[in-house]
Amino acid sequence: MKTFKLGMLIVIAIGMVRCSNDVENDIQQESTITQQDVSSEILSKLQQMGFDMDKTSVIPSKGGYIVDGDIFITQETLERGDFQKQAFISIVDCNRAGNIRIQNALGNNAAGRGFQRGIDLWNRVNGTTLRLIPVNNNPDILVRLANPGEIGGWGLGEFPTNGIEGGLIILNLNEPSIDGDPVTAREWGNILTHEIGHNIGFLHAEQGFFGTQVPGTPINDRNSIMTSGSNPSVVFNANNVSRNDRRAVRRMYSNRNNRLCGR
Ligand SMILES: [Zn+2]
Known part of the structure; x- marks a missing residue:
């Protein structure tokens, strides 16, 4: 499980590619x-x-x-062990990913009103077979509010296990937005998109080599919706998932021969 919450690090990672066709x-x-x-x-x-x-x-x-x-890692980066890239730790089976039932149990509040945006930002990515289907019962992913004191930060998503998506997402209405105001429905939608990313396998974009980098994505993406809570403005202000998030999810869940699901 990964908690999306405030941290203090602002980290610079430098990737350098050297071609060696020789x-x-x-x-x-x-x-x-x-x-x-x-x-x-x-x-x-x-x-x-x-x-x-x-x-x-x-x-x-x-x-x-x-x-x-061909990977240049600065001394500073190495000491912090930090990168920004699309990476996953485990992945949902191809067939399951095409029909993930997700239930909005948030109630009538800003988070509940952001639910549709949260699933739309993934469902609108073309070229992928990932589909999140809103349901009223028997969900694969239940999205509910945090109980008092249950989590710090805005939300929590659960990683997949054995090809099955993480079953729970928790959002914390008590956490103010980055400007101190209540989190808006749009912002909750973005946070939910981020948490769903964890439930379908994504790590935080800065999470070093702990996971497996999605092939075809760069080592740096400062616009990733999977940017951690140490830099929350990226998620709060996102208009969409990033171009490289789209690339990553296409590579993970699609009908392509080189898809990662099912391997
Ligand atoms: Zn997160």
Whole structure:
């Protein structure tokens, strides 16, 4: 489970891509794992971030390290272990994702009025088979209000397990908006879209290598609806899910041959 709440970090991550179409260069990279001049702390940090250190080259470079051939990671970023990208931890079965029953048990309030927007922002993404169907009973995902003191922050979404979407989303009406006013229906819609993202597998966009990056998405996306609560204005002010969020969900749930669901 992941809680969407205020934090304090503003983090800068820099991704740098170096193309290596040169065959000789590729062979060299595979046969030479260079880690000798790198401290054990740095290697251990990279391992924590999910790199397989038996296969990963690490080359000290000005201000940071070139990791695994074409990923530049600054010293600062490495110390914070932070990135911004579309990544998932587990995923919903293709067939289930096409018909996810979701129930609005929020009641007559701003959050309840934001419910439709919350599901629409995902359902409107074209080229994907993901569909969230509003229902009045037997939901796959129940969306309800927090009990007093149950969660901090605005909301909570549950990760999928064994191909089944997370079954619960909680929204906390007691949490004021980022400007101190009550959260509006539109803002609740955006928050719900974010939480649904967790229930269908998304990590926070800044969550390093803990999860698996969705292929075809960049390592930086400062507009992702999956930006964490440490930078809440991105979610609160979003007009839509980001272009790369759309790319990611198409790659996860679609009829394409290279879809990630069902693998
Ligand atoms: Zn979140």
